[in-house]
Amino acid sequence: MVIQTMWKDRLSLADLKGEAGKVLLRRIKILETIGCGLLRFAVPAPEDAEAIGELAYRVSLPICADIHFDYKIALRCLDFPIAKLRINPGNIGNRRRVEKVVSKAAARNIPIRIGVNAGSLPGHLQEKMNKGLNRAEAMVLAAQEELALFEELKFVNTTLSMKASGITDTIRANRLFRTVSDIPLHIGVTEAGPLVSGTVRNTAVLLPLLSEGIGDTLRVSLSDTMENEIIAGREILNAARDMVSIPERFSINRFEDRFGNGVLLISCPRCGRACFDTINFVERWKTRLYSLDKNCTIAVMGCAVNGPGEAKDADLGVTGAGNSIMIFKQGKVIKTIRVKNDVEIDRYFEEELKKL
Ligand code: SF4
Structure with missing residues (x-):
């Protein structure tokens, strides 16, 4: 096809x-x-x-x-x-x-x-x-x-x-x-x-x-x-x-x-609980993620309430959490970082993406 x-x-x-x-x-x-x-x-x-x-x-x-x-x-x-x-x-x-x-x-x-x-x-x-x-x-x-x-x-x-x-x-x-x-x-x-x-x-x-x-x-x-x-x-x-x-x-x-099936991109629609702009993040990363030559699930979630839990099958995820963001893999948080801007978020995400 x-x-x-x-x-x-x-x-x-x-x-x-x-x-x-x-x-x-x-x-x-x-x-x-x-x-x-x-x-x-x-x-x-x-x-x-x-x-x-x-x-x-x-x-x-x-x-x-x-x-x-x-x-x-x-x-x-x-x-x-x-x-x-x-x-x-x-x-x-x-x-x-x-x-x-x-x-x-x-x-x-x-x-x-x-x-x-x-x-x-x-x-x-x-x-x-x-x-x-x-x-x-x-x-x-x-x-x-x-x-x-x-x-x-x-x-x-x-x-x-x-x-x-x-x-x-x-x-x-x-x-x-x-x-x-x-x-x-x-x-x-x-x-x-x-x-x-x-x-x-x-x-x-x-x-x-x-x-x-x-x-x-x-x-x-x-x-x-x-x-x-x-x-x-x-x-x-x-x-x-x-x-x-x-x-x-x-x-x-x-x-x-x-x-194969390529990347499965899971992203939350964002709501009043969000402490991270998922819509903007997905727009910035969409082309790069769809270029990955591997089968994997990536989750982009707005808050920690539903973030790592709902996306626990994700090979890599990012979620907002108060003033921080969390990076998680298979439901386990591997990094919590206080970030100031999108450039920093992207840098931390990129580091983990390369390890996949
Ligand atoms: S993950 Fe959090 S921010 Fe996103 S839709 Fe669900 S409750 Fe709202």
């Missing part, structure tokens, strides 16, 4: 130069360490293909080029070491153009993801929907029509996504498609919304699909940061693992090889 996210801005060659370039590469490294397995970039113009291509040489994280309308951009992207191409054959032009892209992708052994979106179904299927065909069935028919050409061209290195902004449409379409094809599926909800509502809606779709063994890659699309998309994806995967006896395919995936 590969978790994906998509770069939120347009990338130019200038972005890769100097200090800005170093910052960008560092951010991509962080995405990789917190669990991103594929990073998609929109490639709206020919010059963007040059930037994506250059980037693909410089990073270890697999890059996916996402192209609409202009088949020549797709052809140019295929000159570089990208890991995947995402196109919508319906808007890439006539059959000859699709053939050119497919034939070059085959020669370079680069997979193509075909995207079917509920909002842009072909006219003839919209007409059928007006006469009673449901949206999920229409999406599957659209997918089969797109795939027919690829099959005719004997291109088998294909993945498919069928996304809608509706929960039931997305679940139904993916379930239905799985009954007619075993092509790898990329799953998620499109235009899901901001952090909270988007995560809830993606969870509602992804949990049932994952627990049925449907889905080979996923993205939690959010109007929020890429880091939060990855973290949300990991948490949903962990929840799916907890909910079901793990389907065989989960146990051989790349994500699990690297992270």
Whole structure:
């Protein structure tokens, strides 16, 4: 199972130069360490293909080029070491153009993801929907029509996504498609919304699909940061693992090889008893904790009333306690420190984190 996210801005060659370039590469490294397995970039113009291509040489994280309308951009992207191409054959032009892209992708052994979106179904299927065909069935028919050409061209290195902004449409379409094809599926909800509502809606779709063994890659699309998309994806995967006896395919995936279940972050919501700002602490440490390449439980609690006791299974915990903070492991307090500021708290926590 590969978790994906998509770069939120347009990338130019200038972005890769100097200090800005170093910052960008560092951010991509962080995405990789917190669990991103594929990073998609929109490639709206020919010059963007040059930037994506250059980037693909410089990073270890697999890059996916996402192209609409202009088949020549797709052809140019295929000159570089990208890991995947995402196109919508319906808007890439006539059959000859699709053939050119497919034939070059085959020669370079680069997979193509075909995207079917509920909002842009072909006219003839919209007409059928007006006469009673449901949206999920229409999406599957659209997918089969797109795939027919690829099959005719004997291109088998294909993945498919069928996304809608509706929960039931997305679940139904993916379930239905799985009954007619075993092509790898990329799953998620499109235009899901901001952090909270988007995560809830993606969870509602992804949990049932994952627990049925449907889905080979996923993205939690959010109007929020890429880091939060990855973290949300990991948490949903962990929840799916907890909910079901793990389907065989989960146990051989790349994500699990690297992270297992990864970090389980427990943090209290904070209330009037808090003597430590858990919300701020979690925000400061979130990316670092999700970068840990080990299975462990970290607890961040606001007060000693419920702190070490409620989080007694944590491998490492921090809690407020009056004017002090306590660091604890497996329910046992190992340090009580009077601290004055966040820098000190972070320093003590860091010392213990390194020992894990
Ligand atoms: S751990 Fe303490 S501060 Fe946090 S919610 Fe519970 S009682 Fe409130």
